[in-house]
Amino acid sequence: MANRFVSAVTHNLLAMKLFYCLLLFVSPAVLAQKSIQGKVTDQKGNALPGANVFLKGTYDGGTTDANGVFAFQTSESDTATIAASYVGFEVFEKKINLKENIAALSIRLEELANELNTVVITAGAFEASDEKRMAMLKPLDIVTTAGAAADITGAMQFLPGAQRVGEQEGLFVRGGSGQETKIVLDGMIVQNPFFSSLPDVQSRGRFNPFMFKGTSFSTGGYSAQYGQALSSVLLLNTTDKVSNNGLGISLNLANAGLNYDYANKNQSVSAVVYYGNLRPLFKLVKQNVEWIHAPEFEGSSLTYRWKPTKNGVLKVYGMYSDSHLSMDSRNPSSESGKMRLVLKNNNAFTTSTYTDSWADGRWTLNSGLSYSRNKDKMTWDGVNFDRFDERTQTRLVLTRLLTGNNTILFGAEAHAINIGNGVDGTLHKLKDRYAAAFVESEIYISRALAGRVGVRSEYSSVISRANIAPRLSFAYKTGRYSQISLAAGQFYQNPDYRYLYLNKSLRNERADHLILNYQIIKNQRTFRVETFYKNYAQLVREFTGQPFDADPYRFPWGATNNGGEGYARGFDFFWRDQKSIKNLDYWVTYSFVDSKRLFQQYAHSATPTFISNHNISLITKKWFEKAKTNLSATYAFTSGRPYYNPNNDEFLKDRTPAVHNVSIQASKLQSIKGNLVIFYATVDNILNTRNVFTYRYTPDGRTRYAVGPQSYRSFFVGMQIMLSRKAKVEKDDF
Amino acid sequence: MKRLFTFALLFVLATGMVWAQNEKYTKAMSDGINALLAIDRSNPDPKSLVEISNRFERIAAAEPKEWLPKYYAAYANVLLGFVAPTLNEKDQYLDKANALLKEAEGIAGKPNDELEILKAYQSQIHLAADPMNRWQTDGEKFQGFLQSAKSINAENPRIYYLEGSSLFFTPEEYGGGKKAAKPMLEKAQQKFSAFKPETAIHPDWGKMETEWMLSQTN
Numbered sequence: 001m002a003n004r005f006v007s008a009v010t011h012n013l014l015a016m017k018l019f020y021c022l023l024l025f026v027s028p029a030v031l032a033q034k035s036i037q038g039k040v041t042d043q044k045g046n047a048l049p050g051a052n053v054f055l056k057g058t059y060d061g062g063t064t065d066a067n068g069v070f071a072f073q074t075s076e077s078d079t080a081t082i083a084a085s086y087v088g089f090e091v092f093e094k095k096i097n098l099k100e101n102i103a104a105l106s107i108r109l110e111e112l113a114n115e116l117n118t119v120v121i122t123a124g125a126f127e128a129s130d131e132k133r134m135a136m137l138k139p140l141d142i143v144t145t146a147g148a149a150a151d152i153t154g155a156m157q158f159l160p161g162a163q164r165v166g167e168q169e170g171l172f173v174r175g176g177s178g179q180e181t182k183i184v185l186d187g188m189i190v191q192n193p194f195f196s197s198l199p200d201v202q203s204r205g206r207f208n209p210f211m212f213k214g215t216s217f218s219t220g221g222y223s224a225q226y227g228q229a230l231s232s233v234l235l236l237n238t239t240d241k242v243s244n245n246g247l248g249i250s251l252n253l254a255n256a257g258l259n260y261d262y263a264n265k266n267q268s269v270s271a272v273v274y275y276g277n278l279r280p281l282f283k284l285v286k287q288n289v290e291w292i293h294a295p296e297f298e299g300s301s302l303t304y305r306w307k308p309t310k311n312g313v314l315k316v317y318g319m320y321s322d323s324h325l326s327m328d329s330r331n332p333s334s335e336s337g338k339m340r341l342v343l344k345n346n347n348a349f350t351t352s353t354y355t356d357s358w359a360d361g362r363w364t365l366n367s368g369l370s371y372s373r374n375k376d377k378m379t380w381d382g383v384n385f386d387r388f389d390e391r392t393q394t395r396l397v398l399t400r401l402l403t404g405n406n407t408i409l410f411g412a413e414a415h416a417i418n419i420g421n422g423v424d425g426t427l428h429k430l431k432d433r434y435a436a437a438f439v440e441s442e443i444y445i446s447r448a449l450a451g452r453v454g455v456r457s458e459y460s461s462v463i464s465r466a467n468i469a470p471r472l473s474f475a476y477k478t479g480r481y482s483q484i485s486l487a488a489g490q491f492y493q494n495p496d497y498r499y500l501y502l503n504k505s506l507r508n509e510r511a512d513h514l515i516l517n518y519q520i521i522k523n524q525r526t527f528r529v530e531t532f533y534k535n536y537a538q539l540v541r542e543f544t545g546q547p548f549d550a551d552p553y554r555f556p557w558g559a560t561n562n563g564g565e566g567y568a569r570g571f572d573f574f575w576r577d578q579k580s581i582k583n584l585d586y587w588v589t590y591s592f593v594d595s596k597r598l599f600q601q602y603a604h605s606a607t608p609t610f611i612s613n614h615n616i617s618l619i620t621k622k623w624f625e626k627a628k629t630n631l632s633a634t635y636a637f638t639s640g641r642p643y644y645n646p647n648n649d650e651f652l653k654d655r656t657p658a659v660h661n662v663s664i665q666a667s668k669l670q671s672i673k674g675n676l677v678i679f680y681a682t683v684d685n686i687l688n689t690r691n692v693f694t695y696r697y698t699p700d701g702r703t704r705y706a707v708g709p710q711s712y713r714s715f716f717v718g719m720q721i722m723l724s725r726k727a728k729v730e731k732d733d734f
Numbered sequence: 735m736k737r738l739f740t741f742a743l744l745f746v747l748a749t750g751m752v753w754a755q756n757e758k759y760t761k762a763m764s765d766g767i768n769a770l771l772a773i774d775r776s777n778p779d780p781k782s783l784v785e786i787s788n789r790f791e792r793i794a795a796a797e798p799k800e801w802l803p804k805y806y807a808a809y810a811n812v813l814l815g816f817v818a819p820t821l822n823e824k825d826q827y828l829d830k831a832n833a834l835l836k837e838a839e840g841i842a843g844k845p846n847d848e849l850e851i852l853k854a855y856q857s858q859i860h861l862a863a864d865p866m867n868r869w870q871t872d873g874e875k876f877q878g879f880l881q882s883a884k885s886i887n888a889e890n891p892r893i894y895y896l897e898g899s900s901l902f903f904t905p906e907e908y909g910g911g912k913k914a915a916k917p918m919l920e921k922a923q924q925k926f927s928a929f930k931p932e933t934a935i936h937p938d939w940g941k942m943e944t945e946w947m948l949s950q951t952n
Contacts, residue, residue: 050781054791062788
């Protein structure tokens with residue numbers, strides 16, 4: 001018993017000893033606090049205030065002050081891992097010894113790669129995007145620019161590098177003709193991006209700018225992923241989801257439309273139907289064109305999007321439209337001076353694309369299949385002319401993301417193109433099977449220096465020719481907000497199909513680009529200057545043995561070869577400021593181009609008629625908070641263009657007067673019974689300037705006609721109603 | 735016997751240490767939450783917010799199994815996304831909040847209404863940073879996150895507070911305004927009065943703001 005008692009006491013004593021031992025073991029550590037002090041800086045030694053410095057696995061730590069200095073106490077002894085983190089920087093970790101106080105620990109953090117400290121390849125590209133911070137425009141800029149008439153190519157005409165040619169559709173880039181620019185929708189070439197071309201009338205684009213989340217306008221030196229464009233590509237990327245769930249109504253002086261969007265978790269559908277008739281507008285706005293049947297059109301489109309997997313997106317887009325019009329166009333070579341045109345057009349375009357990525361984004365797939373078909377039934381003074389074209393294309397691009405943001409992509413595309421031209425019942429057909437393969441790599445040598453190297457190879461069956469086109473681009477970051485870029489490359493395009501009916505032994509036309517760019521984007525201000533040299537080679541020349549025929553609608557019947565050549569050189573600059581004045585956004589563009597060519601029927605080298613040496617545009621946008629109104633004004637200046645004067649011995653020496661245009665646009669948001677309504681009104685050519693785009697002469701050379709815009713001062717009003725649109729809208733809705 | 739006793743003692747000591755650890759965690763969290771509460775909501779000081787965010791991040795690093803420290807760190811970064819002077823800085827904080835929220839979701843392991851609500855709040859502040867260009871994407875996200883929060887726990891008052899605040903700051907012409915926000919804020923107030931946070935350190939913000947907004951609607 002006693003033994004037991006003793007043993008219990010001993011146990012107790014032992015336990016107490018153990019307890020105190022433990023206490024002793026613990027308490028010195030608690031009492032002996034060590035202090036750690038130091039400074040956190042970036043690689044250049046600039047203090048980082050607000051950085052978090054702590055011992056990993058403990059609560060001990062502190063925040064750096066305005067001088068980047070930190071100080072804290074810890075009860076840890078021995079060794080510990082000190083960690084430092086700061087927003088936008090890589091986490092720093094280091095083992096430290098805590099036997100003694102640390103008085104001056106110097107920690108240098110490495111900045112994470114971000115949009116500001118990493119160079120972006122930009123030469124020749126002008127982007128409108130919501131997603132990329134480096135983009136110079138937002139998709140909304142396209143619809144809110146006065147003078148652009150909510151037309152994508154209309155807005156692009158105000159960008160640096162573009163020349164305005166008032167009587168033709170298309171994008172004329174840096175001395176290139178409208179045909180030298182291809183419009184690409186989700187990677188697929190759009191065969192008929194504009195409504196059918198009319199004599200001396202600029203046709204609108206077929207696409208609604210709200211369809212796109214991003215637009216990239218290349219002024220040259222573009223990627224090996226695209227081809228068949230000597231000057232430029234305009235890349236349009238459709239949105240991945242619907243913008244407005246429910247029904248919308250659009251009403252304006254020219255058309256009425258309905259659109260309906262429906263979305264659930266993984267799928268969405270958008271449907272659009274419209275009917276348009278320009279008669280009411282033409283009643284109100286005096287026309288310079290004699291319309292017999294004002295343009296009347298109807299159309300519909302359907303978009304379906306599906307997310308079958310986490311990153312996969314399938315988009316199917318289909319549209320159909322037809323139009324009917326009739327006009328008396330000026331024809332200097334006919335006795336009456338007029339020629340009656342009747343045009344009926346049917347156009348269908350479908351495209352489906354599938355994109356996906358695997359292995360944490362290391363592999364990305366972009367694929368597509370598209371079909372387009374266009375039919376113009378025309379009669380010119382009673383003679384039937386039919387135009388028909390169809391294009392089936394498929395495309396596949398595989399991109400591999402390598403370490404350090406480097407990428408390599410491989411891709412291929414194949415097109416089947418059928419073209420027909422009918423003259424009074426006789427159909428002339430042309431068939432082209434075109435294939436291309438390309439590989440391109442983006443290499444980041446450092447955060448400040450990057451390059452893109454690509455090569456594209458193409459084959460066209462109609463001319464039985466293949467080519468290999470290298471593309472190269474470099475960018476170097478000169479400062480936190482600025483960089484210089486260089487781009488060079490070779491670009492091939494098939495000759496105009498009209499030449500190929502008679503001569504299939506022609507070769508591709510070629511352009512070589514060299515572009516040097518400097519840009520600085522800081523604090524919502526952007527400055528960009530680009531200079532370029534473009535060499536044209538293998539251009540098609542036509543020999544008729546007769547005097548120059550200035551009729552733009554003539555069919556080229558002469559002998560042809562690839563003996564043409566030319567150049568374009570110049571520079572352009574862009575300045576945008578969204579900061580200096582509150583709610584005011586303005587940008588200024590100036591483009592200079594000097595160009596000469598020996599091509600088509602030219603007997604010797606001359607500046608082509610679509611070239612204007614100077615293009616200036618000033619665009620301003622102001623938001624009035626109280627009135628919920630966005631006001632935009634645009635001034636555009638285009639210097640005189642050459643025109644053919646048969647009375648002048650010097651070929652294309654005459655110049656038209658310069659073109660001036662001031663336009664304004666206002667849009668106002670209003671809520672009517674809980675539905676959002678946007679009203680808009682525009683006045684184009686407010687000063688009623690009698691602009692002349694070019695002159696045409698009668699065959700005897702005695703009389704000349706001026707070709708100007710469809711109307712001088714004109715206005716347009718309309719509204720967009722979004723039914724059952726949830727509240728929560730503001731300035732943001734523009 | 736001896737062995738058993740030592741064992742028991744060690745057990746008591748060990749649980750005591752665990753308890754002490756828990757208490758330390760709770761205390762550190764409460765201290766952080768109190769610091770957050772002490773912030774002047776009408777004019778939040780970015781420096782203190784950074785300090786608070788850092789504090790929660792340190793706790794988070796030491797307690798890898800707790801989602802709440804990351805939650806509060808994300809919350810502080812959302813507030814920073816509101817007060818930071820430039821768009822670039824705002825976005826850095828908001829991106830950081832997003833990253834913290836992702837990590838918190840990983841720790842929580844199952845759908846969590848508070849995390850969905852904070853994601854909605856993050857989208858709201860992200861939208862406010864550049865409304866012109868973000869209303870479309872962020873507006874949709876905001877609604878989506880609140881919907882999923884509702885499907886997890888429709889009783890969470892912060893869902894209705896955020897919905898109400900969004901209406902509160904929308905001009906009357908567009909179906910928003912103080913009057914339109916009132917019923918939603920009243921609903922939030924009602925839910926707040928019934929709401930009990932799971933523990934003292936679980937999210938419990940928004941009541942004060944709801945009441946302030948309600949006082950403005952009269």
